[in-house]
Amino acid sequence: QKEVEQDPGPLSVPEGAIVSLNCTYSNSAFQYFMWYRQYSRKGPELLMYTYSSGNKEDGRFTAQVDKSSKYISLFIRDSQPSDSATYLCAMDTDKLIFGTGTRLQVFP
Amino acid sequence: DVKVTQSSRYLVKRTGEKVFLECVQDMDHENMFWYRQDPGLGLRLIYFSYDVKMKEKGDIPEGYSVSREKKERFSLILESASTNQTSMYLCASRATLDNYGYTFGSGTRLTVV
Numbered sequence: 001q002k003e004v005e006q007d008p009g010p011l012s013v014p015e016g017a018i019v020s021l022n023c024t025y026s027n028s029a030f031q032y033f034m035w036y037r038q039y040s041r042k043g044p045e046l047l048m049y050t051y052s053s054g055n056k057e058d059g060r061f062t063a064q065v066d067k068s069s070k071y072i073s074l075f076i077r078d079s080q081p082s083d084s085a086t087y088l089c090a091m092d093t094d095k096l097i098f099g100t101g102t103r104l105q106v107f108p
Numbered sequence: 109d110v111k112v113t114q115s116s117r118y119l120v121k122r123t124g125e126k127v128f129l130e131c132v133q134d135m136d137h138e139n140m141f142w143y144r145q146d147p148g149l150g151l152r153l154i155y156f157s158y159d160v161k162m163k164e165k166g167d168i169p170e171g172y173s174v175s176r177e178k179k180e181r182f183s184l185i186l187e188s189a190s191t192n193q194t195s196m197y198l199c200a201s202r203a204t205l206d207n208y209g210y211t212f213g214s215g216t217r218l219t220v221v
Binding site: 006044095 | 112141143146149150151153156166179198202207208209210211212213214215
């Protein structure tokens with residue numbers, strides 16, 4: 001079993017939709033949870049981060065962590081074509097472990 | 109802004125060649141990492157380094173080695189390139205006390221023919 005599982009998609013939604021991206025994990029030692037966004041032919045860039053359980057909101061983006069279920073989510077409200085990218089969840093102890101990434105396409 | 113620079117965007121090498129991938133960061137970060145990214149497999153950690161002259165194996169170190177002679181530079185070496193090492197290689201760095209502060213380079217797309 002992989003330490004971090006993520007549905008690879010692709011996910012295709014119309015502009016303005018609410019997008020939900022999810023990951024599950026198996027290692028209860030993870031404390032730091034991150035979401036990275038990766039545009040084509042670029043390196044990943046940090047989008048959101050949370051420590052332990054709870055919610056965090058930043059503009060149109062909300063990150064949720066449920067440690068009891070070992071489940072993390074990223075919600076994107078009012079999605080835009082510029083949100084089209086691959087979204088990677090990642091978790092950290094002494095090194096960063098990534099999900100496989102979900103490819104999102106937002107069409108006008 | 110922290111900048112992580114990878115020396116080449118695209119590289120084509122022949123099977124059996126020794127290949128050097130260079131990564132330089134400009135923010136005095138202690139920790140540096142090499143990942144490879146493949147479709148359906150995500151990013152997988154090859155090697156990482158906590159400090160100069162220190163190195164640790166990641167999840168897939170076979171066929172690779174690394175060198176960290178200076179704090180700002182972390183090199184990935186393919187001793188004898190093989191076609192299954194065709195991939196996107198990503199370098200990252202972070203400060204020791206900043207669990208969130210990973211910064212990635214733009215990647216090197218290596219093709220081994």
